[in-house]
Amino acid sequence: MNYNVSLNIKPAEVIKIALFGSFYRGFSVLDELLNGPLSDFISVVGVVTDDPSANFISSKKRIWQYGYNSQEANMVTDLAKLNDCEVYKGKVKCESFYDLIEKKWMPDLCIMATFGQKIDARLYNYPTMGFINFHPSDDGSWPSKYAGPNPFSEMIKDGHKDCFLTLHCVDSSFDTGSIISRTERIPIPPSVSPKDMHKISSPYIRHPLRCYISEKINNKSDQKIYPSINLKD
Numbered sequence: 001m002n003y004n005v006s007l008n009i010k011p012a013e014v015i016k017i018a019l020f021g022s023f024y025r026g027f028s029v030l031d032e033l034l035n036g037p038l039s040d041f042i043s044v045v046g047v048v049t050d051d052p053s054a055n056f057i058s059s060k061k062r063i064w065q066y067g068y069n070s071q072e073a074n075m076v077t078d079l080a081k082l083n084d085c086e087v088y089k090g091k092v093k094c095e096s097f098y099d100l101i102e103k104k105w106m107p108d109l110c111i112m113a114t115f116g117q118k119i120d121a122r123l124y125n126y127p128t129m130g131f132i133n134f135h136p137s138d139d140g141s142w143p144s145k146y147a148g149p150n151p152f153s154e155m156i157k158d159g160h161k162d163c164f165l166t167l168h169c170v171d172s173s174f175d176t177g178s179i180i181s182r183t184e185r186i187p188i189p190p191s192v193s194p195k196d197m198h199k200i201s202s203p204y205i206r207h208p209l210r211c212y213i214s215e216k217i218n219n220k221s222d223q224k225i226y227p228s229i230n231l232k233d
Contacts, residue, residue: 014043015129015216018105019076020092021113022050023063025134025165026076028202029113032209034083041217045105047080050116051089057116061149064116066195092117101126109216112170113205114198124170129216131170132180134205136163136197139182147175152194152201162187165201167208181208 019030026049033044050057052064052073059065064073071078080087086105090097101107101123109129112119124131136151137144138160146154155163162185169177183204188197 013220014041015213015220016043016045016106016108018046018048018101018107018110018127019044019113020048020110020115020119022052022076022116023068023072023114024075024198024202025113025205026115027079028205029111029134029209030076030079030085032206033111034079034085036206036210038210038213038217042213044080044083044085045107046086046088046100047076048088048092048115049076049080050114052116054089056091058149059116062116063114063195063198066193092123093120098122108220109213110170111209118174119170121172129220132167132212133170133175133177134165134167135175136201137166137175137182139164139185142166142168142179143176147173149174150194151175152197156188156192156194156197160188163197163201165204165208167205167212180212183208 017033019026019033021029030044030047033039033042050064052059052068077087088097088100107127110123110127110131112131112133119131135144135147136155137146138155144151144166152163164182164186166182167180168175169180171177184207186201186204192200
């Protein structure tokens with residue numbers, strides 16, 4: 001698949017974005033922000049990522065429980081450092097992190113993609129352009145039956161042949177905030193593992209993420225920007 005986005009002006013100012021992410025989905029979001037067609041309109045002000053060995057990320061309930069190698073544990077960190085992005089791996093519900101967000105990074109938008117800590121109201125209410133998350137789900141009602149830490153495992157157990165990544169707002173609960181959009185259909189191959197599905201599904205974030213950021217660029221720019229977004233299989 002090939003997603004093309006063209007924008008007809010250069011930005012007067014960029015959108016400041018902080019990523020809360022890890023593993024393959026976090027890597028895909030960070031790569032899109034840094035290297036995608038909207039990268040000139042984006043400043044990644046900071047990256048918050050999991051240390052799977054830390055006792056405060058509930059690693060036994062999340063993707064890390066299925067096993068990981070050193071490269072997978074550090075893929076978001078390595079990409080961030082390669083691009084001179086500041087990386088944070090500590091607790092997010094503490095005054096030192098609030099200061100980092102509110103006084104140094106000051107993001108307009110926060111994006112979560114496979115992150116092991118719960119976000120509180122002080123954080124998700126801070127960015128003016130929203131605090132959003134990608135979560136695997138079926139195409140049924142929202143909030144999804146598959147909210148929580150193991151959506152791929154549960155969908156595989158239930159015999160689903162496909163799934164989606166749902167882009168939604170972060171709120172006080174897990175994966176229940178108002179829905180923004182969904183990816184296209186993502187097939188679930190026979191005998192696949194939850195870890196495999198993280199790898200398979202992660203590139204699908206690109207189109208809905210570009211649409212969302214394009215809308216925010218339009219709203220922020222003094223000159224109207226008209227993105228042309230085309231999906232080609």
